Amino acid sequence: YASSHCIYFSGARGLGTSPAASCPKVCIVGGGPAGFYTAQHLVKTRPDVQVDIYERLPVPFGLVRFGVAPDHPEVKNVMNTFTQTAQHARCSFHGNVSVGKDVTVQELQEAYHAVVLSYGAEGNRTLGVPGEDLAGVHSAKDFVGWYNGLPTNRDLRPDLRCETAVILGQGNVALDVARILLSPVDILKNTDITQPALDTLAESSVRRVLIVGRRGPLQLACTIKELREMVNLPGTRPEMEASDFECIAKMLKVLPRPRKRLTELLLKVAVETPEETELERRNSAKRAWGFRFFRSPVEILPSDDLTRAAGIRLAVNRLEGEGEDVWAVTTGEVEDVECGLVISSIGYKSLPIDPAVPFDPRKHIIPNTMGRVQKCAAGLYCSGWVKRGPTGVIATTMNDSFDTARTLLHDMDEGTLDISTVKPGSAGVTTILEKRGVKPVLFSDWEKIDSEESKRGEARGKPREKLLDVGEMLKVAWT
C-alpha cells in the first residue's frame, strides 16, 4: 500500500523519480519563503527525502506575494527559486489546505516523519489605546494586504478622503505604506498593485504623511534604501522638525557605518538647506512627508459624530539610557494632531495554529532550540517568523530556514528522529482531506492562476492583475 503511493508526478513536467517506500518524508506547513527555503535545503542535501508543502491559500509564496511592495518587483525574484523547488521531483505543493482545520498537526505527524511549522505571522500587535477601533484606523498588515490583494483584506475599503495620514512605527513596512500613499499614480499603475487599490489611490486626498516613532533619530528603524526612496519620491517634499535633530550631528563620528550613513542622509534631508534645484522641486511639490520623533500614541480622537478617527493624541517623550540601550519616557506633555487615517505599523504577530503545538503567549513564537520545537515529542520543527519573531527580510528568513533544515537533517543522521518506519506521506493526508471534502490545489493548478493573472495584467500594462477572491482562484485552478 505504501509503495504504490510513493510514485510522484511533478505536474506536466514529467515523472518524478519514485522514492523508496521507506524514504524519509517531511511535511512543511506554510508556503511562504520560510517553507520554500526549508524545503529547498532538505531536497538539495538528502537525495532520498520527500518534502510536501501545505498552504492555506490556493496560491503560494506568502508575503513575497502579499507583503513586498508592488514597486519593489526585484525583491519578488525569489519566486523563481521557489518555483524550481516546487517543481523538484521530490517536492510537492498542496494549496487550499488549512492546517489546524482541514487536517490536524497530529494527523500530519502520523503521516510524516517530521513536520516543520513555517506559517509565519498573520496577526498584528495592537496599540492598546482608546479609539483603536474607530473607522479610519488600520493595521499596516491589513493596509498592505489590501493593496497587495490578500483575499482577507479585499473589503478593507480604506477611506482616503482626508488630508493627513499618521503612520505609527518607523520600520520598512511603515515606509512602504507612506510611499504607496504618496506615490504618483503614474508610477503605481504599471506595478502589480490591485486595480481597486489603484482606483482608490487615484482618488485619494491624502497630501501629508507623518511617520511617528517613540524614540529619536538615532533609533530610526527603517533602512537607508527605503529612506532614500522617500527622499527621491517625485512630487513630494520632506517636512521635519529641526529641533528633533539637535545633538545628532556630533554623534556621527562614533556611529558604525550603516547607522552613520542613514543618519547622514536623514540630517541632510531634515536640516540642511537644499541647493537651488532641490529647493525649487520642494516648493512645487504638492505632497509632504516627515518623521515625527519622541511621540507615542495615547488616544485616537473621534469625529464629532464619534464614528471615525479625526485626530490622534500623542505623548511627548524624552530618552533615557545610553548607547544602544535607550528607551522612551513620557514627559507628561501631549500634542494633538489632526488626521483622518491612522495606520499602525508596530509589528506583525504569530498566532497559535493547533492545540498540539506549544506556543509562547508572551513572545508569540513557537518555543524552539535551533528550529527543534521544545516541550513536545520529537518530529516537530519550525522556521521563519513563527520561530524567531516577525522581523527581518527574506534573506534573514532564508538563513533561518537553512538552519532549521540543518537541525532536522542532523536529527535524522543521529537517529534522534526515527526515519526507519514507513509513513504514508501525502497519500495519507489526501485520504483524510477527501473524507472532509477538501481538494488541494497543486502547483500545476497554481500555474493556471499565475497564467490567468499575467494575461489579465498584460492587458493593462501590469506584470499581473491578481485574483482577489479565493473562489475565483479555485475556479481557475481547477479548470
Added chain:
Amino acid sequence: MAQLCVPSSLTGKGACEGTLACSTCHVILDQKVYDQLGPITDEENDLLDLAYGLSDTSRLGCQVCLSRDLEGITVCVPDGVNDMRSSEDTGPKL
C-alpha cells in the same frame, strides 16, 4: 560575478537575481582588485551597509563586471549572509 554563484553549491547567493535588492552576493576582494573597479553607487552602498562581515574591500558580486583584466583573481565569500536588518532578539523586548 553573481551569475557564477547562483548555480553553484553556494546556496542562497544572488537571491534577488542581480537587481540590487539584497546583499546575498556580497564578496570580499583583494585591495588591488577593489581599486581597479569602478565607483560604487549609493544604491550599492545602501545594500552593502546591511551585509554580514562588511570590509573595506567589499562589493556586491552582481555589480562587478568580470573582464579579461580580472582573470585569476581570488574572491572571498563571507561565511554568513545575514542581512543586518535581521535582529538578534526575537521581536520586541517584553
